[in-house]
Amino acid sequence: MTNFKMFTATLAVLASGTLAASACEMTLRSSDTHPDGYPTVEAVKYMGEQLSAATGDKLCVEVFHSAQLGEEKDTIEQTQFGVIDLNRVSLGPFNNIIEETKIPSLPYIFRSTEHMHNVMDGPVGEEILAAFEAHDLIGLAFYDGGSRSFYNSQKPINSMDDLAGLKFRVMQSDLFVDMVDALGANATPMPYGEVYSSIQTGAIDGAENNWPSFESSGHYEVAGYYTLDQHLIVPEVLVMSKLTWDKLSADDQAAVKAAAKASVPVMRDMWAAREAASEEKVRAAGVEIITDIDKTPFIEAMVPVYQKYVTTDKLKDLVTRIQATE
Known part of the structure; x- marks a missing residue:
C-alpha cells in the first residue's frame, strides 16, 4: 500500500471512531497490533483513564487495537507524521531507525525479566526513551514483551542443529x-498479521514470540512445537x-508522561497473569513444549551479532551498563 493510501485508510478509521470521545477537548488516537483485552491494549486504556482524570477530561485516549490502523512498521511512520498520536510498538521495528533501541533488542542481553525491569526503569531506559525525540517521537514508557522463543510446525528443536534450514518469521x-x-x-521478515497463514501454507516453518502472542494469534494451532530457548527479552x-x-x-505534557508511567x-x-493463562491454554492444546535445552551454544553464536551492531563507544557503554545492572 502506498503511503498516501495507507494514511487515507488510517484517517478513515480514525474519523469513524472519534464520536465516542467527542466530550474531550482532545482525543489522542493510539494504535496497537494486539487484540482487545491484551495487556498492552488494556494498559493504554488505563493510561487514558488516568490522563482524563488528571486533566479534567481535557485529554482522552482512544485505543485502536487489532492492527486497525496497520502493522507496526506502517504505524511508526504514521505516528511520526502525526496521523496517529500514540503507538505501542515492540522495540524491534525501531532498530533500523534509532540505534539505541538495538541494545535492549540484543539476544541474551538480559539475564531475566527482573533484570530487564531494573535496566529499563533506570537511567539506561531513560536515555533510550530520550533518543526517540530526534526521530519525531516522544518515548513515554516501556512495557513487557515477555521472553521470545522459537516455535515451528516441523519438529522439536532440542539444539542449534535442529534449527538448520528452517524458515522463521x-x-x-x-x-x-x-x-x-x-x-x-x-x-523471513514479515508483518505479524501474515504469520498464521504463512505457517499454514508452508511459506515459513515457524516464528518466534512470547506465550501470550503465540496463543492469542492462534499460531499454536499451526505450529505444534515450542522451544523455550528465550533468546530475547525485548521491551515494548x-x-x-x-x-x-x-x-x-507543559502541564499536559507532564500529565501524559505521568499517566504513561502509572500504566507500567x-x-x-x-x-504476568496473561502469560500464565496463555501457557496453560497452549499446553492443554497439546503443543509439545521443549524446556530441557542448553542455551550456551545459542549465546556463543551471538558473538558476531554483537560485533556487528555494538560498534560505537556509546552503544558499547550501554551494553556495559546493562550488564553491570543488578
Whole structure:
C-alpha cells in the first residue's frame, strides 16, 4: 500500500471512531497490533483513564487495537507524521531507525525479566526513551514483551542443529534477521498479521514470540512445537507523535508522561497473569513444549551479532551498563 493510501485508510478509521470521545477537548488516537483485552491494549486504556482524570477530561485516549490502523512498521511512520498520536510498538521495528533501541533488542542481553525491569526503569531506559525525540517521537514508557522463543510446525528443536534450514518469521529488523541467520536458520521478515497463514501454507516453518502472542494469534494451532530457548527479552515501548506533543501545554505534557508511567505496573501485573493463562491454554492444546535445552551454544553464536551492531563507544557503554545492572 502506498503511503498516501495507507494514511487515507488510517484517517478513515480514525474519523469513524472519534464520536465516542467527542466530550474531550482532545482525543489522542493510539494504535496497537494486539487484540482487545491484551495487556498492552488494556494498559493504554488505563493510561487514558488516568490522563482524563488528571486533566479534567481535557485529554482522552482512544485505543485502536487489532492492527486497525496497520502493522507496526506502517504505524511508526504514521505516528511520526502525526496521523496517529500514540503507538505501542515492540522495540524491534525501531532498530533500523534509532540505534539505541538495538541494545535492549540484543539476544541474551538480559539475564531475566527482573533484570530487564531494573535496566529499563533506570537511567539506561531513560536515555533510550530520550533518543526517540530526534526521530519525531516522544518515548513515554516501556512495557513487557515477555521472553521470545522459537516455535515451528516441523519438529522439536532440542539444539542449534535442529534449527538448520528452517524458515522463521522475524520482525522487520536487520538485527533479528542476523540473529536467526547466526543460529543456522533462515530468517523471513514479515508483518505479524501474515504469520498464521504463512505457517499454514508452508511459506515459513515457524516464528518466534512470547506465550501470550503465540496463543492469542492462534499460531499454536499451526505450529505444534515450542522451544523455550528465550533468546530475547525485548521491551515494548509506548511513544507519542512529537507533532502532537508540541501542541500540548507543559502541564499536559507532564500529565501524559505521568499517566504513561502509572500504566507500567498495571501492565506488568496483567502481563504476568496473561502469560500464565496463555501457557496453560497452549499446553492443554497439546503443543509439545521443549524446556530441557542448553542455551550456551545459542549465546556463543551471538558473538558476531554483537560485533556487528555494538560498534560505537556509546552503544558499547550501554551494553556495559546493562550488564553491570543488578
